[in-house]
Amino acid sequence: MKHFLLWVILLTMPLRSSLAANSSRSSVASEIAESPQVRTALDWFLPNLSSINELQARLAEIPAPPFEEEKRAAAIEPVLTAAGLTVHRDKIGNVIGELRGSEKEIVILSAHLDTVFPAGTELKVRHEGARMSGPGISDNGTGLAALVAVARAMQAAKIKPRRTILFAANVGEEGEGNLRGMRALIDAYRANIKAAIVLDGSSTDHVTTKALASRRLEVTITGPGGHSWSDFGMVNPINALVRGSVRFISTKIPASPRTTFNLGQIEGGTSVNSIPHQSRLKVDIRSESEDELARLESALRDCIGAGVRDEMESARDRSKGKLEWKVDLLGSRPGGELAANSPLLAALRAADEVVGNSSRLERSSTDANIPLSLGIDAIAIGAGGNGGGAHSLQEWYDPAGRETGLKRALLTILEVAGIAPEKAR
Ligand SMILES: [Zn+2]
Numbered sequence: 142m143k144h145f146l147l148w149v150i151l152l153t154m155p156l157r158s159s160l161a162a163n164s165s166r167s168s169v170a171s172e173i174a175e176s177p178q179v180r181t182a183l184d185w186f187l188p189n190l191s192s193i194n195e196l197q198a199r200l201a202e203i204p205a206p207p208f209e210e211e212k213r214a215a216a217i218e219p220v221l222t223a224a225g226l227t228v229h230r231d232k233i234g235n236v237i238g239e240l241r242g243s244e245k246e247i248v249i250l251s252a253h254l255d256t257v258f259p260a261g262t263e264l265k266v267r268h269e270g271a272r273m274s275g276p277g278i279s280d281n282g283t284g285l286a287a288l289v290a291v292a293r294a295m296q297a298a299k300i301k302p303r304r305t306i307l308f309a310a311n312v313g314e315e316g317e318g319n320l321r322g323m324r325a326l327i328d329a330y331r332a333n334i335k336a337a338i339v340l341d342g343s344s345t346d347h348v349t350t351k352a353l354a355s356r357r358l359e360v361t362i363t364g365p366g367g368h369s370w371s372d373f374g375m376v377n378p379i380n381a382l383v384r385g386s387v388r389f390i391s392t393k394i395p396a397s398p399r400t401t402f403n404l405g406q407i408e409g410g411t412s413v414n415s416i417p418h419q420s421r422l423k424v425d426i427r428s429e430s431e432d433e434l435a436r437l438e439s440a441l442r443d444c445i446g447a448g449v450r451d452e453m454e455s456a457r458d459r460s461k462g463k464l465e466w467k468v469d470l471l472g473s474r475p476g477g478e479l480a481a482n483s484p485l486l487a488a489l490r491a492a493d494e495v496v497g498n499s500s501r502l503e504r505s506s507t508d509a510n511i512p513l514s515l516g517i518d519a520i521a522i523g524a525g526g527n528g529g530g531a532h533s534l535q536e537w538y539d540p541a542g543r544e545t546g547l548k549r550a551l552l553t554i555l556e557v558a559g560i561a562p563e564k565a566r
Contacts, residue, residue, distance in 0.1 A: 173555055174194030174495040182298035182551060184531065186290065186544040190310055193547075194273070194540050196220065197286035198266040201278045206262075210234055210254040210312040217254070217310045219283060220250040224292035233325040238292060242305040243561035246331050249307045249337040250291065250554050251283030252524070253314030253508060257532045279528025281333060283546075284340035285310060287524030291551050303559030304335060314341075314508050317357065319472035323508040327515065336485045338511045338550065339521035343528035343538060344404040345496075345546045348489050349521035351504035352513040354434050355427040358471045359444050360385070362409075365462035366418030374457030376464045378420040379409050385448020386422065392440045398429035402437060423471065429504060431476055442468050476508055477513030485518040487555035492549045524550060546557050 173179055186193075205213040214236050222228045236254075256277035258264070292308050298306040307330070312323030327334065339349075340368030361387075385406060385560040394400050402424060409420030418424055424441060428434040449466045455461070477485055505521065512519035527544015530536040 146272075170177060170430050173491075173560075174552060176560070178298045178300055178553060178560070179552075182294040182555075183298060183378065183548050185294040185297045186547045189290070189293070190452055190540065193286050193290045193543070194271075195538075197278070197282040197530045197538070198268075198273055200285050201273075201275055201282035202264045204258075204260055204264060205255045205264070205277070205316045206260050207290040207313065207316045208260060209260060209329060211396065213254050214310065214312070217289070220289050221308060221310070222293060222295055225296035226292055231325060231329065233322060235322050236310040237326070238308040239375055240292070240302060240306040240308065242302040242558065244304055245333055246304040246335045246404050247307055247334055248304050248331070248554060248558045249326060249335040250288060250340065250550070251307075251309040251323065251326070251508060252288040252340040253281050253519060254285065254310050254312055255318055255440055256280070257315045257381035262534075269562050271541060272537060272539045273389065274530075274535065275533055276536055278536050279538040280342045280531040280536065281314070281340075283343045283524045283526060283528060283543075285353065287340050287547055287550055290547050293417075294547070294551055300555070301553070301561040303561045304557070305333075306554060306558050311508065317471050319357075320474060320508055320511050323511045326356060327511050331515075334373045334394060334512070334517055335379045335418075336559070337517060337519040337521065338485075338549060338554055338555075339510065340524045341507050341521050342523050343526045343543075343548055345498050345525055345547070346500055347503040347510055347523065348486070348500050349503045350479035350486060350506045351429075351502070352449065352475065352477040352510035353427050353504050354431050354510075355425060355430065355472075355474045355506050356434060356438055356470065357472040358424045358426070358438065358441060359471050360422040360466070360467070361440070362420045362445070362449060362464055362466040364416075364418055364464045366411075367416040367461065369414040369416060372416055372458075372461060375454045375461040376453055377416050378464060379417050381405070381449045381452035381464055381466070382409065382420040382422055382445075383448070383456065384451045385445035387490060389424075389441055389444035389445055392437065392444070394437075395433060398433055400430070400433045400437060402426045411461075426540040427506065429476075462533065475514035477510065477516070479513060483518050485520060485539075485553075485557055489520060489522070489549075489553045491556055492552035495552055496547055496548045498545055522546075522553075
């Protein structure tokens with residue numbers, strides 16, 4: 142009996158105090174892991190791996206381009222309901238499954254629904270042995286399958302958490318989605334959110350605790366347009382874009398703080414024998430430092446402005462009109478960082494210890510940017526197995542060993558959410 146009470150106390154103790162002393166960390170971790178209920182949940186994964194893999198392939202074959210996640214959302218909604226959650230769809234399109242806790246504080250477990258692939262991309266999953274390939278199979282088929290698997294494992298073990306867990310399949314992580322799904326989630330539950338755990342892609346080798354700040358910009362240059370022969374000498378928006386781009390790509394970039402840029406998409410013109418009336422360029426810039434980001438953004442504006450000037454000055458015939466240009470902000474992802482002594486990181490470390498995993502801290506651009514930028518504890522982790530070729534048509538996923546990632550996610554969320562005391566059920 143005494144032993145039982147100790148269990149209840151340990152399992153329901155607020156995480157902050159139970160993890161305050163580093164020395165007690167691993168023992169608390171194994172307490173959670175060895176609770177018979179949690180054991181049942183952990184043991185659920187292995188015999189159910191094939192259904193988890195099947196769900197992953199099924200979801201990956203449903204198109205979910207940015208801003209068109211509706212079909213995939215509709216497919217995962219009943220699956221989360223069947224996992225015992227109270228499910229609803231919010232206005233922006235997030236599917237939210239609630240596992241009500243004994244307290245009103247909230248922990249979010251999320252996986253993004255969207256992919257980078259435009260409508261019409263062939264999504265048929267190819268199977269070679271256990272290995273699956275297809276666009277989006279790992280990013281974020283793995284995360285979505287794990288989201289459901291963790292809910293089902295808790296259902297099988299009849300776990301009632303202390304803090305409410307929201308299982309969210311959210312929209313808008315990739316590209317121009319600009320994290321709008323996560324922004325909406327945090328907005329809606331802001332007052333009660335204690336932590337967010339983002340499941341993104343495969344592997345168990347890292348934990349993203351630092352949010353990489355980024356900006357996505359679109360350059361547009363417009364001019365009169367004309368005939369390639371008879372109007373030769375007229376200002377050309379593609380020429381101007383090339384001139385400006387050449388200047389920009391020679392901008393000095395520091396090695397530290399690490400800073401990157403990518404000219405990712407370019408378009409313009411109507412035919413080979415027309416002087417175009419428009420050119421466009423999309424640029425992604427990222428940095429560990431907000432200052433570098435601002436510097437690079439203004440360098441882009443300066444370079445494009447100079448490119449446009451060069452083109453206008455060298456035009457032989459200035460009577461036929463001039464160029465206009467602008468740079469629009471398509472998206473901005475704020476930076477942020479999880480405190481080294483945060484209970485969430487301690488929970489992840491404890492889970493790693495139980496499953497025999499080791500992981501390195503990483504900085505990256507994920508849904509966790511939003512909570513981290515607001516001072517809410519958040520991490521992004523892979524959901525197990527191995528994948529590669531993310532954002533390419535050759536993307537693949539190998540589920541071997543994925544149970545490690547599933548157990549790691551389950552233990553982390555339970556460490557943070559806690560388990561409701563018997564009397565509160
Ligand atoms: Zn992703």
